[in-house]
Amino acid sequence: MTTTTDPTPKPATEILLRPRLGAALLILGTVQFSILHTIVQSAWADPTYSWWNNYISDLGAIHCGPILGNDVCSPLHASMNTAFISQGVLLIAGVLLTSNAWFPKSNTGVWRTMVAVTGLSWIVIGLIPEDVNLTGHSIGALPIFILGNIALIVAGVSASTRTRPLVRRTALILGVLGLLGFALTAIAIANPEGIIGIGVAERMTVFPLQIWVLVTGLNILKRPQAPQPAGRTREVQFFTV
Template sequence: MSVLYLLVEILTAGAWKTPYSFARDSISSLGVTTCSTDSCSPLHDVMNAAFMVLGALTILGAALLHKYIPDGRTKKWILGLAVVVALSTAATGMFPANDGTFVHWTAVLPGFVARHAVLVFLAVAFWNHQRWIAVWSGLCAATGLVGAVLLLGRTLTFGLGERLTLYPLPMWMAVTGVAAILALMRRTVLKNVDMTLLGNGFITALLSLRPRRSLPPVSTDVLARRAKASV
């Protein structure tokens, strides 16, 4: 469901009276509650609500993933960092950019750092258990870190650099969630097929055990009379 957050960005940006640039403008600009010469977001309530919902989804996802994370030190770090990301994301919607630079960035910065760390820990935790999850987590972490470096170095425009930094985590959540659902569906289908085959096999076994009808015994006198009659 986290992929819906990206759709909300597109919806909110489309409501702007002045052109919104995904390459130049910040994500936080979509949530500002006041209008200025450069920015005015009519659907700021929708965007800020999306931040809060994404935070709730992050905690929910961490809770559902908890029992599948291999035991070890990294497990506690993953859950702790997921909570930090969730609270930071929700706080971004609670304290929009126009509430003050210090307050807003205090809410945003923990999530900036924690989201990359949690992906790295996920890659480490799953490396010996589910290699594809580890590789996918590492790829998302690397993409986000490259984005952060390019953003801080001002190599990219702010909007593009910020999205390259922040988008990998919700994309990780969406893709991993879809993969989990597909795996569950496949396992359910295979289980149903196995049960059907088991049921058919059980019926076949019962039929094989059913006693066959046998002809009543015929006495020797009857057989002699039949032979004589045929002659």
């Protein structure tokens, strides 16, 4: 005679550990990037670093000299490239570990995959500084400029975020802001003497996803388990991507 027993359910602490760890990594990615960005830019002496005129990538250039119309000399370039790579690794790990923090039975694959690809993009630009291979660096950066912001908009209309309203709203707002920043970046590149500096436009494009993962990480730390909807009405109004 054979008997079967039900598997022992996992303790709540174990179930909640993955999303909490993932949330912490998402937060760490943005925080470490911001801290190292500030430290590396402060090390510039001649020339000084400008948020208006300088690309973010100028901080990771390994040689001193003219690059894309700017005089560049970044003494702590290794630290900035480390921040780029760390941002990518932590973003990918955080997205993977927080997979069960979203509304159950909703497909998060589309926007989470796009965010993960954006993480790969950060790794590429850290490994290929702009003054080493400008073409490779520029191609590697495209997902950050485009895909990351599209991911925010998709997340903002996805059924998976419906039970996290703050995360949902900020995704939509920041995604639109990021795509607007991309348009302004193109304008700034085409007209360097125009009404907006390339540094400001680029940051409008790049920072929205970093801000969003910080908001998302804090939200998941507060409520690591996938929240249940308050009711089942009007579900047809939500997309299922």
